[in-house]
Amino acid sequence: MSGAHIVVVEDESDILEVLSYNLRREGFEVSSSLNGVQGLELIQQQLPDLVLLDLMLPGIDGLEICRRLRSNSASQHIPIVMVTAKGEESDVVLGLGIGADDYLVKPFSPKELIARVKAVLRRASAGAEAAGEQRVLIDGLDIDTSKYKVALNGEEIKFTATEFRLLHYLASHPGRVFSREQLLDRGFSTDAIVVDRNIDVHIRAIRKKLGDDQNFIETIRGVGYRFKDAD
Ligand code: CA
Numbered sequence: 001m002s003g004a005h006i007v008v009v010e011d012e013s014d015i016l017e018v019l020s021y022n023l024r025r026e027g028f029e030v031s032s033s034l035n036g037v038q039g040l041e042l043i044q045q046q047l048p049d050l051v052l053l054d055l056m057l058p059g060i061d062g063l064e065i066c067r068r069l070r071s072n073s074a075s076q077h078i079p080i081v082m083v084t085a086k087g088e089e090s091d092v093v094l095g096l097g098i099g100a101d102d103y104l105v106k107p108f109s110p111k112e113l114i115a116r117v118k119a120v121l122r123r124a125s126a127g128a129e130a131a132g133e134q135r136v137l138i139d140g141l142d143i144d145t146s147k148y149k150v151a152l153n154g155e156e157i158k159f160t161a162t163e164f165r166l167l168h169y170l171a172s173h174p175g176r177v178f179s180r181e182q183l184l185d186r187g188f189s190t191d192a193i194v195v196d197r198n199i200d201v202h203i204r205a206i207r208k209k210l211g212d213d214q215n216f217i218e219t220i221r222g223v224g225y226r227f228k229d230a231d
Pocket of ligand 1: 054
């Protein structure tokens with residue numbers, strides 16, 4: 001957990017300093033911004049493990065940042081802790097309603113800050129593990145996320161990390177059609193220049209490794225791809 005990357009968005013520089021200092025001392029990696037617009041950009045670029053978000057910010061406020069992070073699939077699972085002044089309780093309720101994970105009311109002690117951040121990170125990683133445990137078994141294909149292994153009729157097949165995630169994602173939703181754009185949006189391209197063709201390249205590699213006889217992944221012309229429904 002220490003070493004986790006945290007973005008802090010807070011327009012009062014002395015509070016920002018206190019927050020950053022205490023988080024760093026605890027071993028966290030901290031990036032920060034004094035401004036809502038830049039803060040949002042920073043979060044979207046870096047996709048940190050957690051965001052500490054002040055409510056009242058110039059430009060766009062914390063609630064709007066929270067709303068935008070939650071509406072984008074790349075950032076929707078990033079834990080958000082809101083930082084509020086006393087008397088902003090109604091905003092806190094609103095913030096929790098649109099997906100903030102927890103909140104801190106100023107003034108707070110460093111001890112309280114660290115305890116809250118650690119608790120939220122712990123919950124988030126427990127959730128991610130639970131989501132990653134889904135094993136997929138379809139027509140002789142066994143995708144085991146706990147061991148990061150794929151086998152077809154008992155024979156192990158090696159995939160790259162991207163191929164593995166893409167295959168697991170498609171196979172977890174058999175029969176459902178995904179556009180290339182939807183797949184890219186779910187983070188299946190780590191290339192600097194993201195183009196639709198990247199998905200085609202990964203799919204081609206996956207198909208080749210699975211062998212052609214079983215056509216697990218169907219091409220839906222003009223749309224995208226679909227993992228075949230179980231027979
Ligand atoms: Ca503020």
